[in-house]
Amino acid sequence: MNYLSTINLPYMLLEIITAFIIGGLLLGLQRKIIARIQGRPGPPIIQHLLHTFKFYIKELSIPRTSSMPLYVAIVMALDGLWVLALIIGPILHGPLGIVILCYAIHKVSEHGIGLASGSPYTKMGSCRAVLSATAEMPLMAVMALVYFKTHTLIISGIINYQLNHGPLITQLPLCALAVFILLVSKAPYSPFGIVWGKDIVSGYKTEHFGVIRGVLMMGEIIGYFVLLWCFLTLFLGSIINTPLEYIIGMSVITIILGFICALTPMVAPYHSVMIQWIFAVLALVNAVLV
Amino acid sequence: MKKETKNSILAIVTSLPIILGLITPPSLAVSIVILTIFIPLSAYYIGLVLMARAKTKKDEKERTKVTFTGY
Numbered sequence: 173m174n175y176l177s178t179i180n181l182p183y184m185l186l187e188i189i190t191a192f193i194i195g196g197l198l199l200g201l202q203r204k205i206i207a208r209i210q211g212r213p214g215p216p217i218i219q220h221l222l223h224t225f226k227f228y229i230k231e232l233s234i235p236r237t238s239s240m241p242l243y244v245a246i247v248m249a250l251d252g253l254w255v256l257a258l259i260i261g262p263i264l265h266g267p268l269g270i271v272i273l274c275y276a277i278h279k280v281s282e283h284g285i286g287l288a289s290g291s292p293y294t295k296m297g298s299c300r301a302v303l304s305a306t307a308e309m310p311l312m313a314v315m316a317l318v319y320f321k322t323h324t325l326i327i328s329g330i331i332n333y334q335l336n337h338g339p340l341i342t343q344l345p346l347c348a349l350a351v352f353i354l355l356v357s358k359a360p361y362s363p364f365g366i367v368w369g370k371d372i373v374s375g376y377k378t379e380h381f382g383v384i385r386g387v388l389m390m391g392e393i394i395g396y397f398v399l400l401w402c403f404l405t406l407f408l409g410s411i412i413n414t415p416l417e418y419i420i421g422m423s424v425i426t427i428i429l430g431f432i433c434a435l436t437p438m439v440a441p442y443h444s445v446m447i448q449w450i451f452a453v454l455a456l457v458n459a460v461l462v
Numbered sequence: 463m464k465k466e467t468k469n470s471i472l473a474i475v476t477s478l479p480i481i482l483g484l485i486t487p488p489s490l491a492v493s494i495v496i497l498t499i500f501i502p503l504s505a506y507y508i509g510l511v512l513m514a515r516a517k518t519k520k521d522e523k524e525r526t527k528v529t530f531t532g533y
């Protein structure tokens with residue numbers, strides 16, 4: 173348990189603020205890349221952060237059909253979950269299982285956010301959140317294969333394994349691909365982004381305005397940072413070590429995600445699940461071969 | 463009690479554990495609990511206070527605006 177010894181609250185708060193700023197800038201970069209590919213000038217890179225802050229001074233209107241305590245509480249639960257995942261993963265290098273658990277509960281939170289407002293669009297978004305969870309959780313379960321390879325589920329142990337045996341991306345390439353598909357599915361404007369598809373306005377967050385939308389976006393930014401960090405650490409742990417290398421790695425992945433999101437139309441919900449399952453099966457094939 | 467006052471008090475109450483934690487850092491487990499629970503809560507209540515202030519400013523601007531009524 174020596175990973176629980178030195179880090180204190182001010183340090184963690186600083187890390188959370190840094191992760192929020194970097195995550196926001198990366199999402200802004202992704203929007204910029206999508207716009208440039210589509211021949212538009214696009215918003216400035218800082219726009220996603222400004223957008224989040226803008227919601228803090230916008231009027232909060234709560235739908236009459238919403239179930240009030242849940243409507244606010246579930247958004248804060250989602251935010252808290254990603255803060256917890258950030259602390260356990262990138263800050264403490266603690267158990268990977270808790271980060272995965274946060275991801276799993278975050279899907280439940282998305283479902284709850286959709287149901288809480290009472291709007292048909294958000295309900296449709298929440299149903300799709302469950303549907304996408306059935307596809308994304310097997311992808312997340314490939315992390316178990318990382319355990320069979322490294323014999324540890326503590327992130328610092330996984331990094332040490334890679335320092336001795338080389339990056340896991342060379343040993344479990346299909347698993348890395350499956351987790352990369354998970355990143356694609358969580359990126360905005362993704363082909364697998366059925367949860368907030370424009371066919372259902374903004375999906376589960378259609379009826380969330382003002383401050384509550386700002387808090388929701390804050391959680392999403394931190395979540396994006398955590399997922400990118402997890403991918404880089406789990407599969408490129410021996411190559412990427414310093415904060416600068418992490419920022420470069422995250423930027424490169426964001427650029428790739430931007431290209432994918434700009435050039436690929438959104439697939440139908442059932443096709444999205446089917447494609448993601450194919451990658452999960454490929455990862456299992458990788459496990460059998462290894 | 464006015465809604466704005468209540469929100470201001472709640473904003474202070476929810477940010478207080480974080481501020482106290484910055485002054486005298488607690489144990490790691492307590493720090494995790496404080497940050498996980500109070501960051502979203504304080505973000506929400508501070509947001510409500512900011513929103514109320516922005517609204518008051520906007521209303522004030524509207525109220526004091528000199529409109530040209532024409533001849």
